[in-house]
Amino acid sequence: MLSRTADHVYWLGRYAERAENLARMLDVQYRLSLLPRETNSEGLGWQQTLATLGLAEAYAERHEGVEAHKVIDFLAFDRGNPTSIVSCLRAARENAHAVRGSISSEMWETFNSTWLETRSAAPSRFTAINLAEFIEWVKYRAHLARGVVLGSMLRDEGYHFMQIGTFLERADGVVRLLQVRLACERGSEDGAPVVHDYHPWSVLLRALSAFEIFRRISRDSVSPLSVVEFVTFRRDVPRSIYRSADLIYSNLQDVANAHSVETERRAGKLHALLRFGTLESMLSEGMERFLSDVLATIADLSDRIGRDFLGHTATG
């Protein structure tokens, strides 16, 4: 497969997933802001969201003061922000357009019509009602896109690179979601460990489509530790970090080439860390430290994949 084609398909996977992650992240913060106990710390949650996404500066250039409606505009609808949902949907469509000859027609049509609808129908400003509707819509389009990929895409390298992009992005998104939550609690409780607060963590589970699963397969009550463990280490939870690492590793093995041994080794190491890791091992290191190490590994893998396969440095 052409390196450029693989590159576009990889980014198609990443941007599509990033749009969905952003929607899920907004979903959590917005629902939390509706809870009475959160009113005082509302600004903090949004601040942490921006910081965790690395967007605090970009936001400050465009807005004064962190307020819910401004942050939502910025993260959902602002076309000038390359990391808004709308911009990600557009970037996904642009990448699909660049390789429309190499992906299935149904895939191209799905990403294209998502963008066309976004362009014509996405609200340009936030209102309480349309945010919920918009998030639902973004998730629905993501489900549709996933289905069309599963149902129509040839299982060749393109598919594997798209999967790698998707799961790197998903792991990245889930780690950041946990980081936001932990940072909020640390901020509000002044560093003391938090063992209560059902609501924020159940909202987080719901945003990951994992609340019902948690209820069904975990005997623990909803608490920070139980949720972090669940979302990090369960292999059978679709959006868990371990599951993403597992799929990154296996898809990488399917595309291995002569230069990629070290990259595979590092992906395998991440896989092993999550496969054999436990809550105890995580706590001994510190949850924040553990999560930021995972995030750094994801970034490293992304760089290495770009160099090994996608022509990001001149070869040949």
Added chain:
Amino acid sequence: MHRPSPAYDEMYTVGGNVRPHYAVYSDWLLRQPDDVLRQKRAEADSLFHRVGITFAVYGEQDGNERLIPFDLVPRILSAEEWRTLAAGLRQRVRALNAFISDIYHRQEILAAGLVAPEQIFCNSQYRPEMQDIDVPGGIYAHIAGIDVVRAGQGEFYVLEDNLRVPSGVSYMLEDRKMMMRLFPELFALNRIAPVEHYPDRLLENLASVAPAGVADPVVVLLTPGASNSAYFEHAFLAQQMGVELVEGQDLFVRDGFVYMRTTQGPQRVDVIYRRIDDDYLDPLVFRQDSVLGVPGLMSAYRAGRVTLANAIGTGIADDKSIYPYVPEMIQFYLGETPLLANVPTRILRRRDDLAYTLAHLDELVVKEVHGSGGYGMLIGPTASEAEREDFRLRILAAPEKYIAQPTLALSSCPTFVEQGIAPRHIDLRPFVLSGRDITIVPGGLTRVALRAGSLVVNSSQGGGTKDTWVLED
């Protein structure tokens, strides 16, 4: 009773009767209420948008791509009409390929005095780099789009030969797909020759001209990229053929061979169906500022390590200044009488043709020999006095840059416009594939001038397209 337009009407005779090959369709059309047609047209528009069958408009941001208007009323050719036309097209393209080969080798046609040497050597479309280079099978124009019109009593005339990177075939295929989706019943009522196999034929044709000794050639399609106005077609054809769609940056030349960069390392490329003009193919030989091309490509091509389709330098045969000589070429190379007529053309480098043209500017169409896409042309009868005067000065300044032709009453075909069904002028671009054999998929792309009375069918100037049916016996 239908009142026919003054031009030859594809559907109705002068007496207002339906021509036999339109009979079944006409019966069906009379039964369709206008609002059903309107609804079908809206359905077609939304489908074309979703599928992204669009052309990019230069300079517009935000992924703004326009649809080429699609007309619901097909253009129908009888089996007999098509046989005549197809035979003429084969003959013409054989002669054109023979001409290009001759020009880049022995130049017998110049020696015979049929074409003046300065018309070749002073022509920017002549590529000295191609002199004495052999190409597989002696074929240069592997894909030719020959623009044909009907005038008078329905006689066919060739208006233009497109031998460089002719486009439009994707619309031929998509228009057919759309018609089958919107009106499946019509395909049960009529015996319509299929066109869906064009991409297979194209791929076979490209493989048949691979460099000698290559058993299983790797074919790629070279595009200028996603912002090119014909990008949809490039992506579409690559996908339908199952070949890689490459950009210049994906290819490189090493040790005399062309490779593409893949995730598994370099892979050899044998045939390049290029949709980039000669000028941009190789910055080492042609335009140095080109970022679309592949440095060193020309050297690999000269050495016969890779086939380019179409070959470099085919523009020498489709130039408007060479067009008037095609009937003579057919006689000269094939010893045959031309089956398809040229539009009678005055060559303004000749003194008497120039004098006649200047005296009859209000009757003639004057074209710049290097113009295309309907630009750089004067339509005498509809132009204003000022426009004609302006053109007169331009002609006098450089008569060799112009040709003149009578204003043809292009045939018209019923078309669904705002007011309902009304006649509009059309042309036809069949696609002729030349390799080991010559293949023509029945029909081609019918373009229609949607403005009443307009003769300009180009999509850049408000033209639309129609599905083209060739009926089987």
